[in-house]
Amino acid sequence: MASGGLQLLGFVLAFLGWIGIIISTAMPQWKMASYAGDNIVTAQALYEGLWMSCAMQSTGQIQCKVYDSLLKLESSLQATRALMVAAILLGLVAVFVAVTGMKCMKCMEDDQVKKMRMAVFGGVIFIISGLAALVATSWYGNRVARAFYDPFTPVNTRFEFGSALFIGWAAASLAMLGGAFLCCSCPRRETSYPPSRGYPKNAPSTGKDYV
Secondary structure, three states: OHHHHHHHHHHHHHHHHHHHHHHHHHOOOOEEEOOOOOOOOOOEEEEEOOOEEEEEEOOOOEEEEEOOOOOOOOHHHHHHHHHHHHHHHHHHHHHHHHHHHOOOOOOOOOOHHHHHHHHHHHHHHHHHHHHHHHHHHHHHHHHHHHHHHOOOOOHHHOEEEOHHHHHHHHHHHHHHHHHHHHHHOOOOOOOOOOOOOOOOOOOOOOHHHOO
16 A cells, blocks of 8 residues: 555656646746846846747736747757657656556556556656756756856846746656656565475385385
8 A cells, every 4th residue: 555655646746747847848938037237127027938038018918929930049949949848748658658557547457567567667757757857957047047147248138047947947856756756666576485395204114115
């Protein structure tokens, strides 16, 4: 029962992490304009994401523009996109695989060994999905930080971390933690030794055996 509870906890955490990766990928707030050190008060806030850039007015109105051409984007942004999409697709595969191996499901009840292996395999895929999202968000965040501290970057074009990055970091951590719980939820096999065979006792010899 303890392993079943750990398995369910791992799946819930990994699933929430996968949902967070999807939300982070779709959000436009991967980086937000920073006016640190600038005395100019602006009437709008600028955001940039993986798919679009947005401007929010002081009245609360938001205007977004999708990037025109994929080929005009920076190679680092394209790589970040690819990693996040790969993380989402891997997470989708992991959900189906892990659900098949869950003890509370009726699938593959006749073969418990394969059922446990499916749960472990789903956990491994969740870990890979979380790693892909973690690499993408960390890489993007590193680029934002380097540009922010670059003295040649104009003050009015500097950006800070957006909320999508923090959601992505948390989601990647949940996916990897849940995947690790899934991998550890299967009980260890107990080594069984064959029963020792007793040696047959020799019958007492009598004088009738000799001629």
